[in-house]
Amino acid sequence: MAPEVPPSGFRHAFDLxxxxxxxxxxxxxxxxxxxxxxxxxxxxxxxxSKDMRASPGWRDWIIVEFDRLLESRIPxxxxxxxxxxxxxxxxxIGSEPAPARPCxxxxxxxxxxxxxxxxxxxxxxxxxxxxVGFADFEFExxxxxxxxxxRGLSAGAPGVLILSPNFDRRIDRSAFFPPDRLLIVDDFGxxxxxxxxxxxxxxxxxxxxxxx
Numbered sequence: 433m434a435p436e437v438p439p440s441g442f443r444h445a446f447d448l449x450x451x452x453x454x455x456x457x458x459x460x461x462x463x464x465x466x467x468x469x470x471x472x473x474x475x476x477x478x479x480x481s482k483d484m485r486a487s488p489g490w491r492d493w494i495i496v497e498f499d500r501l502l503e504s505r506i507p508x509x510x511x512x513x514x515x516x517x518x519x520x521x522x523x524x525i526g527s528e529p530a531p532a533r534p535c536x537x538x539x540x541x542x543x544x545x546x547x548x549x550x551x552x553x554x555x556x557x558x559x560x561x562x563x564v565g566f567a568d569f570e571f572e573x574x575x576x577x578x579x580x581x582x583r584g585l586s587a588g589a590p591g592v593l594i595l596s597p598n599f600d601r602r603i604d605r606s607a608f609f610p611p612d613r614l615l616i617v618d619d620f621g622x623x624x625x626x627x628x629x630x631x632x633x634x635x636x637x638x639x640x641x642x643x644x
Contacts, residue, residue, distance in 0.1 A: 457506065544596075
């Protein structure tokens with residue numbers, strides 16, 4: 433039986449995480465360093481899966497694609513050495529209930545921005561150690577926007593709202609007044625890394641201020 437294929441949004445975020453993570457591993461590094469890098473990458477996929485509420489049925493697809501994406505980038509000897517440990521981590525996806533604590537930050541966006549903007553930003557924030565609310569904060573109109581932002585803020589997390597031409601085609605900006613603890617991020621295009629770092633630092637400041 434073929435494995436259950438996750439939705440396109442998860443597939444895109446997964447591919448970004450694994451591909452970019454593998455590129456950062458030095459091919460000429462020691463086997464120990466590469467093995468540790470592969471395990472950390474698998475742990476990152478597990479965290480992403482929790483953030484995006486991955487179904488247990490996606491596990492087989494995730495494991496197959498994880499191996500496929502790494503085969504051309506990691507020496508065979510390293511993969512053979514670490515594969516069972518990485519698979520054990522990936523095999524836990526969907527087996528644990530969602531943690532009760534709120535996310536560190538949520539990302540609100542229109543459907544058209546899910547793949548080009550929201551998913552890559554969520555991945556970069558996850559890689560920095562932030563727990564990201566993502567799948568539950570997509571909106572199609574101003575009422576859904578208000579509901580999504582209200583839901584996230586009421587749970588105690590600060591939020592990020594992505595503004596873009598896609599946003600403007602759906603929503604009149606004058607109809608929504610951003611509340612406190614909501615960071616507005618304009619269409620960042622090729623400035624993903626800078627935007628992710630800015631959001632992460634802002635999220636940390638919000639968390640520290642909330643703990644005072």
